[in-house]
Amino acid sequence: MATFVEGPVRVTVPATSANLGPGFDSLGLALSLRDELEAEVLPEGLVVEVDGAGADGVPRDESHLVVRSMRAAFELMGEQPPGLRLRCRNAIPHARGLGSSSAAIVAGVVLARALVAGGQLLASDDALFDLAADLEGHPDNVAPxxxxxxVISGREDGHWYAVRAGVDPRVTAVVFVPPTGVxxxxxxxxxxxxxxxxDAAANSGRAALLxxxxxxxxxxxxAATRDWLHQDQREPAMPESLALVRRLRAEGVPAVVSGAGPTVLAFGSADTAAIAARCPDGWACHDLAIEPRGAVVL
Known part of the structure; x- marks a missing residue:
């Protein structure tokens, strides 16, 4: 029987960009934009508080994605708490291709484990990652x-895998976020x-080069961010995004659709001001670092 810890626990989890051009459903990168969440066990009931990005569009009941993910992790550890309070401070835009759903899922499973005494023994990192990828349905955002x-991720022999690879410290990212999502x-x-x-052969070669x-x-x-599998095919849902990608690439900037879009990610170096200056009117621009930390319990 699980014993729950007293007092709230807090976790932060990063935004992510998946695919990165040719790495469809397999490559993902954590970015220095983080949601912060806090949870504690109550004697009864459920209280959900949400501030920041997407606050107006998410439920405050058991259907909230973080709550559902916490319930799944509690089930994995063999015990459900009598009540819960959850507070979310969201910085990651919703429905923009920056991994907001994966951040919610990862935050939920990590929060649940942190609320259980000895949770590390009941649910290893591998088990939690497996659960999170199952909940999302694919691992490319969940892994980073x-x-x-x-992170390079996929599925083998009925389980998800995730392998971290190095990132040159000169690499930075500028993301251009449109006002409406997909x-x-x-x-x-x-x-x-x-x-x-x-096309498949060309894409696999560029993914390896990336x-x-x-x-x-x-x-x-x-060259490494050239894609044949998914970006052009999605143009009807995000024509402005594909136009921006083509414009940036024509100017020599490595630009891709972030995840399923419509955010555009452009890789830069130490001087990203010139890239950020290309932000279309009405879009938001974030100059981000590659985030070495995943979910962190504070």
Whole structure:
């Protein structure tokens, strides 16, 4: 029988960018924009408080994604608390391709483990990551949200895997966030059932090059971020995003659609002011570092 800790626990979890061009459903990067969440066990009931990004559009009951993720983790550890209070301070934009749902899922499972005495013994990091990826359905955002940094992830023999790779300290990221979002299900619905073999081969080659480029040869990032599998196919849902990607790439800036979009991520170096100056009117621009930390219990 689980014993719950007294008092609130807090966790922060980073925004993430997945795909990064050719790394569809396999490559992800943590970014220095973090949600902060706090939870504690109550004698009864459920209290959900949300501030910041997406606060007007999320439920305050058991259907809240963080609560659902906490419940799944408690189930994994064999005990549900009598009541819960959850407070979310959201910095990650919702439905923009910056991993807000993965951040919520990862925060939920990590919060739940932190609320259980001896939670590390009941749920290892591997088990929590497996659960989080199951809840999300794919690991490319969950992996960097959980582990931090640049992560290559996938599924093998019925389990999810995540392998961290190095990131050159010269690499930074500028994200351009449009005022309206695109739901992941809509973006995925635009993808074809099959692609030409030549496109798949070209894409796999660029994905391999991207690992090398991020790991110490950023001069290859423009070539390494070329995609054949998903970005152009999603243009009907985000024409302004694809136009910005093409404009930046034509100017020599390695730019991609972040995740399922519509945010655009551009890789830079120490001087990102010139990239940020290309932000379209009405869009938000964030000059971010690559975040080495994943979910952190404070």
């Amino acid at each position: 949200a959980f582990y931090g940094g640049f 739901e992941t299900t809509v973006a995925r619905g635009l993808l074809p059932e099959s692609v030409p073999h030549a 690992v090398a480029a991020l790991n110490g040869q950023p001069e290859h990032l423009l």
